[in-house]
Each structure stands twice: as C-alpha cells, then as structure tokens.
Amino acid sequence: MSAKEEPKRFGLENQVRRNPHPDFNKVENERPPFPTEKVWSYSQIPVKDWKVGSGANDDSWKQHKKIAIDPYGEGRSPVDNYKTLISAVVPRPIGFVSTISKDGVRNLAPFSYFTLVNHDPPIFTIGFSGGRGNPKDTCKNILDTEEMTINIISEWFVEAANYCAINSPIDVDEWKLSGLTPLESTKVKPQHVAESAFSIEGKLIASHEWKSKSDPTRATGTLCIIEGVNFHVREDVINADLNNLDIAKLKPVSRLGGITYARTVEGYEKPRPDFDKEIAKDEVKSLLE
Structure with missing residues (x-):
C-alpha cells in the first residue's frame, strides 16, 4: 500500500487535520525548552479538609451551563465526534504495539485507544x-x-515512538525508521521495545467490528481484546516484590487531544472511604436519612 492510497483506506483520519499550526516548528521554537529538571512529586489534594456531602470544591462550575450534543445529530460528523472524544477522554495511556505480518514484515505503531480492563487474567483492549x-x-x-x-x-x-505513527506503506519497517531496539520475546513472535520500561507479550482473544450508525454497511473500527501472557520490566523501575512500578522512574507519556502529549510529573493521594467506618459518623448518617 502506498501513502497515496491512505485517504481511501482511512477516510476519517485523513479528515481530522490534527496539527492546528500552519508552521509547527515556528510555534515550537517560541516555547520554553523541555523542563528536564522537573521530576515526580506529591502535593496535597486540592482540598485537604473536604467534608462529606459538600460536593465540588467551589461554585465556579455554576457560571456555565452544560449543552447536549447528539453524536448522530444533523450536521454532526464522525470527525466532530472524534475531536470531541479525544480531547475530553484524557489523559489516555498509549499502547505502543509491535506486530509481525504473516509474511514476516515487522510493524511498530502507537495507539491511544488502549487500556487495561482486567488483571486475572491480564486483559487489554486496543x-x-x-x-x-x-x-x-x-x-x-x-x-x-x-x-x-x-x-x-x-x-x-x-520522539521515536511518535515517528512510528507515520502513514508509511505496509511493507515499511518502523523499527528502522525510529532507531528503537528490538528484544526477543518469550511467548510470542513480535519483539518488544528495549527502551520501554514495561512491555507486555499479548495474544488475541477476540475481536469485534464496529459499523457506522449513519451507514450500517460501512465498518468504521475494530476492537481487539488481548490477554497479556508475559511481562518485561526494567529492574530499576519495579520494587523488590515485583508488584509496583515507580512512577518517578517510569515517566509515562499520555495522549491528549490533537497532537498533544502529556507528562506525568505530579500527583496527590487520597485513601478510599470505608463504608462501615463512615456510616458510624453522624454527618454521614444524616445524609442518608
């Protein structure tokens, strides 16, 4: 498949026009350098002394009304829905997927329609x-x-991972374009990325094809449900018990809307409430009377 054939195959994606900048290099050069000195840290939660039943932290949300959007409404296009969803459902983890075609051609590409959905067995969706x-x-x-x-x-x-999003022909090996290092896997043929601090070997369990609501004869997407059958983790990123990764060392990148990526450099902690303990409090009881 040549790049010229791409619009025919992926009409939606070629209508998106993700880059909002006529001259991206000019815009980027005007921005401050990447703050490498900024590392993971904890702060207090926004309202440390939040009281049960008190709702939002302030009333600023009342200054704005919510509007309803029918995803299938007249004049509403799939591109509109795409832009809305990827800028609203954020941040999204990125699945950087390595595969090998039945003819032996390697492929490497990032996808942000990706997440973990179960742990026993380990199940992921793309x-x-x-x-x-x-x-x-x-x-x-x-x-x-x-x-x-x-x-x-x-x-x-x-940067190397982003380059693998290129709309190259099917016979192009993105490993070579990115300069990333392949490591042999144990239970599957596709190699995993040596530079990645956490990699999953996976096998397909099921797939489902989605059809357009406006034209049920047109397939618009495919969901793949995958079982993780083996993990590879960098030794300095996981604890001695081999169960918790250090976010400060993992430095994961997430996807936002448009062409925007996000760092994960700050967080706050808050324990989950225990109902048996909370219901003993008068202020909680009064809310449920």
Whole structure:
C-alpha cells in the first residue's frame, strides 16, 4: 500500500487535520525548552479538609451551563465526534504495539485507544480505525497472527515512538525508521521495545467490528481484546516484590487531544472511604436519612 492510497483506506483520519499550526516548528521554537529538571512529586489534594456531602470544591462550575450534543445529530460528523472524544477522554495511556505480518514484515505503531480492563487474567483492549476488511497494518497483523507486544512509552523515547505513527506503506519497517531496539520475546513472535520500561507479550482473544450508525454497511473500527501472557520490566523501575512500578522512574507519556502529549510529573493521594467506618459518623448518617 502506498501513502497515496491512505485517504481511501482511512477516510476519517485523513479528515481530522490534527496539527492546528500552519508552521509547527515556528510555534515550537517560541516555547520554553523541555523542563528536564522537573521530576515526580506529591502535593496535597486540592482540598485537604473536604467534608462529606459538600460536593465540588467551589461554585465556579455554576457560571456555565452544560449543552447536549447528539453524536448522530444533523450536521454532526464522525470527525466532530472524534475531536470531541479525544480531547475530553484524557489523559489516555498509549499502547505502543509491535506486530509481525504473516509474511514476516515487522510493524511498530502507537495507539491511544488502549487500556487495561482486567488483571486475572491480564486483559487489554486496543481500538483501531477501519473495519476488518480495511484494517490498519497493526490491526491486520493482529487479526492474521493473533500475537503482539504492547510497550509503555516513556519520556526518553517519545520522539521515536511518535515517528512510528507515520502513514508509511505496509511493507515499511518502523523499527528502522525510529532507531528503537528490538528484544526477543518469550511467548510470542513480535519483539518488544528495549527502551520501554514495561512491555507486555499479548495474544488475541477476540475481536469485534464496529459499523457506522449513519451507514450500517460501512465498518468504521475494530476492537481487539488481548490477554497479556508475559511481562518485561526494567529492574530499576519495579520494587523488590515485583508488584509496583515507580512512577518517578517510569515517566509515562499520555495522549491528549490533537497532537498533544502529556507528562506525568505530579500527583496527590487520597485513601478510599470505608463504608462501615463512615456510616458510624453522624454527618454521614444524616445524609442518608
């Protein structure tokens, strides 16, 4: 497949026009340098002494009304919904997926329609634009071979990972373009990314094709449900019990709307309430009377 054929295969994505800047390099050069000195830290939660039943932290939300948007309303296009959703459902983790075609061609590409949905067994989902009859290269490889690796993207190789989003022909090896290092996997054929601090070997469990609501004959996407069958983690990023990763060392990158990525450099903690303990408090009892 040549790049010229791309609009025919992925009409939605070619209508999106993610880059809002006529001259991106000019805009980026006017911004401050990347703050490498900024590292993970904890702060207090926004309102440390929040009281049960008190709702939002302030009343500023009352200054604005909510408007209803029908995703299938007249004049509403799939591109509109796409832009709304990727800028609203944020931040999204990025699944950096390595696959091998049935003909032996390697592929490496990032996807932010990705998440963890279960731990026993470890289950992940990846969503792809395009149906089974017209899939993205990664999706086609997964459907054909039922194997892949999923790699978490960290700050130290985000540029290389982003380059793998290029709309290259199916016979192009993105590993070579990115300069990233392949490591052999144990239970699947696709290699995992050496630079990634956490990688998952996965096998396809099931897939589902989505059809357009406006034209039910047109497939618009494919969902792949994947079981994680092996993990690879950098030794300095995980604790001695091999169960918790250090966020300060992982430095994960997430996806926002448009062409925007996000860092994870600050957080706050708050324990979950225990109902049996909370219900003993008069202020909680009064709210439920």
